[in-house]
Amino acid sequence: xxxxxxxxxxxxxxxxxxxxxxxxxxxxxxxxxxxxxxxxxxxxxxxxxxxxxxxxxxxxxxxxxxxxxxxxxxxxxxxxxxxxxxxxxxxxxxxxxxxxxxxxxxxxxxxxxxxxxxxxxxxxxxxxxxxxxxxxxxxxxxxxxxxxxxxxxxxxxxxxxxxxxxxxxxxxxxxxxxxxxxxxxxxxxxxxxxxxxxxxxxxxxxxxxxxxxxxxxxxxxxxxxxxxxxxxxxxxxxxxxxxxxxxxxxxxxxxxxxxxxxxxxxxxxxxxxxxxxxxxxxxxxxxxxxxxxxxxxxxxxxxxxx
Amino acid sequence: xxxxxxxxxxxxxxxxxxxxxxxxxxxxxxxxxxxxxxxxxxxxxxxxxxxxxxxxxxxxxxxxxxxxxxxxxxxxxxxxxxxxxxxxxxxxxxxxxxxxxxxxxxxxxxxxxxxxxxxxxxxxxxxxxxxxxxxxxxxxxxxxxxxxxxxxxxxxxxxxxxxxxxxxxxxxxxxxxxxxxxxxxxxxxxxxxxxxxxxxxxxxxxxxxxxxxxxxxxxxxxxxxxxxxxxxxxxxxxxxxxxxxxxxxxxxxxxxxxxxxxxxxxxxxxxxxxxxxxxxxxxxx
Numbered sequence: 143x144x145x146x147x148x149x150x151x152x153x154x155x156x157x158x159x160x161x162x163x164x165x166x167x168x169x170x171x172x173x174x175x176x177x178x179x180x181x182x183x184x185x186x187x188x189x190x191x192x193x194x195x196x197x198x199x200x201x202x203x204x205x206x207x208x209x210x211x212x213x214x215x216x217x218x219x220x221x222x223x224x225x226x227x228x229x230x231x232x233x234x235x236x237x238x239x240x241x242x243x244x245x246x247x248x249x250x251x252x253x254x255x256x257x258x259x260x261x262x263x264x265x266x267x268x269x270x271x272x273x274x275x276x277x278x279x280x281x282x283x284x285x286x287x288x289x290x291x292x293x294x295x296x297x298x299x300x301x302x303x304x305x306x307x308x309x310x311x312x313x314x315x316x317x318x319x320x321x322x323x324x325x326x327x328x329x330x331x332x333x334x335x336x337x338x339x340x341x342x343x344x345x346x347x348x349x350x351x352x353x354x355x356x357x358x359x360x361x362x363x364x365x366x367x368x369x370x371x372x373x374x375x376x377x378x379x380x381x382x383x384x385x386x387x388x389x390x391x392x393x394x395x396x397x398x399x400x401x402x403x404x405x406x407x408x409x410x411x412x413x414x415x416x417x418x419x420x421x422x423x424x425x426x427x428x429x430x431x432x433x434x435x436x437x438x439x440x441x442x443x444x445x446x447x448x
Numbered sequence: 449x450x451x452x453x454x455x456x457x458x459x460x461x462x463x464x465x466x467x468x469x470x471x472x473x474x475x476x477x478x479x480x481x482x483x484x485x486x487x488x489x490x491x492x493x494x495x496x497x498x499x500x501x502x503x504x505x506x507x508x509x510x511x512x513x514x515x516x517x518x519x520x521x522x523x524x525x526x527x528x529x530x531x532x533x534x535x536x537x538x539x540x541x542x543x544x545x546x547x548x549x550x551x552x553x554x555x556x557x558x559x560x561x562x563x564x565x566x567x568x569x570x571x572x573x574x575x576x577x578x579x580x581x582x583x584x585x586x587x588x589x590x591x592x593x594x595x596x597x598x599x600x601x602x603x604x605x606x607x608x609x610x611x612x613x614x615x616x617x618x619x620x621x622x623x624x625x626x627x628x629x630x631x632x633x634x635x636x637x638x639x640x641x642x643x644x645x646x647x648x649x650x651x652x653x654x655x656x657x658x659x660x661x662x663x664x665x666x667x668x669x670x671x672x673x674x675x676x677x678x679x680x681x682x683x684x685x686x687x688x689x690x691x692x693x694x695x696x697x698x699x700x701x702x703x704x705x706x707x708x709x710x711x712x713x714x715x716x717x718x719x720x721x722x723x724x725x726x727x728x729x730x731x732x733x
């Protein structure tokens with residue numbers, strides 16, 4: 143941990159592949175005991191950022207400090223930092239048990255036995271199976287199990303939910319929450335599964351076109367984003383004109399179905415309804431939507447999100 | 449040093465469960481024994497024919513001396529071992545980079561240089577094991593099918609057993625010296641290649657190409673480590689030893705050959721290993 147109390151600090155990270163820039167000065171900070179979700183569109187630079195943090199890729203500019211250590215010296219921390227990658231990075235000729243025994247040798251101070259982590263991830267029935275005989279989801283479970291043999295202080299997970307069924311996702315989310323609560327383990331999660339991240343993350347960084355578009359505590363970001371109201375009116379064009387002239391309501395979007403998406407600011411929904419009716423604009427439905435990570439992400443990526 | 453030892457322990461753990469490692473250790477000895485069986489069957493036929501024709505020439509008598517067969521067996525085994533080592537070395541680093549397994553070691557236990565050095569050490573240990581087994585199998589096999597003894601002609605001892613053993617020792621030493629360079633070449637290709645398939649193809653292709661070109665280079669080939677290990681187009685000293693222990697007296701090898709045999713592969717091994725480490729330090733994993 144560095145003097146600021148953060149387990150991970152990235153500042154001004156720039157990385158290019160040949161002439162093609164990928165990261166344009168990324169800044170990130172993860173406080174000790176935090177769970178940081180790194181989200182972004184495909185090709186936005188999430189995996190590259192993680193690989194630079196782990197010293198797997200060289201970068202052109204910037205500072206990266208992981209538990210006070212430079213990326214190319216992470217091995218000196220002897221297992222305090224663990225990573226799980228988007229493809230299960232395990233030797234395919236080994237059995238599940240052999241693979242975990244290999245991973246156990248990577249730990250300076252193993253905390254759990256191989257059998258224990260097999261049970262935790264529900265792969266004990268496959269103990270004698272070779273990795274290449276397993277489904278993608280079970281390979282993913284094994285790669286997560288590798289991380290749980292010791293007591294890492296920081297775990298980086300790149301697309302941890304890929305290939306997992308609903309039960310597996312719940313299991314992984316519960317594990318992250320348990321480890322974070324019980325051992326104070328910090329996490330950096332990169333994923334497209336925004337609802338899952340919203341369940342476990344304390345902090346969020348949205349990466350867009352190689353730049354951090356938003357960064358901070360999840361609760362704060364959602365509060366800043368404010369609540370949305372969906373207005374269904376008998377005359378959507380009149381409603382849009384009236385609210386546009388008023389200026390106290392921000393019109394986010396006029397959908398193809400004629401629904402208006404609005405941000406109210408200081409207004410309440412009933413005040414909006416009364417205002418519209420007072421000016422002769424019919425109100426069919428007015429629904430308040432809580433701010434979500436998905437909404438915030440779509441807004442910041444300017445509708446590019448699929 | 450601790451990181452290197454940790455990486456080596458992990459390498460040895462993986463080698464325990466690797467089929468490629470088992471093949472590398474066993475195949476040279478098995479090929480050597482298979483060669484003995486085929487030669488023995490051939491000889492049985494030749495002897496039967498010679499008995500029928502009443503011929504009993506010098507060559508036929510010498511074919512019963514086990515020393516010649518021992519050298520041939522070791523030579524064949526070493527050729528297979530060199531090819532296996534270059535293929536295994538080429539597959540080693542590149543396959544772990546392909547499946548991502550190398551990343552865990554790099555993040556949690558050892559630096560890039562330690563990982564490459566540990567892999568080189570592990571391959572040398574595999575090579576030593578294979579050599580020991582090959583030597584044992586070649587000696588035991590030769591003793592089973594033929595008899596060890598001096599080279600005789602018309603009842604006179606042409607070459608004594610001590611002289612034969614000295615030559616075999618020298619031949620074996622000269623043939624083993626290039627193996628570290630073979631391993632280091634495979635490792636360099638492994639680190640440089642984009643995939644495991646590319647690495648193995650490239651390493652074996654280049655090894656066979658060196659085999660062809662060394663015959664065209666004359667004495668310039670002495671700068672090439674591949675000149676000195678047994679191969680398909682064999683120019684190693686062990687080939688000459690096989691002739692010498694059969695009583696051929698026209699074996700003339702200049703002293704400079706031995707100097708190059710020792711130094712060229714040693715320098716090549718160090719240079720190739722150093723470049724492999726430097727490349728590993730620079731490339732993305």
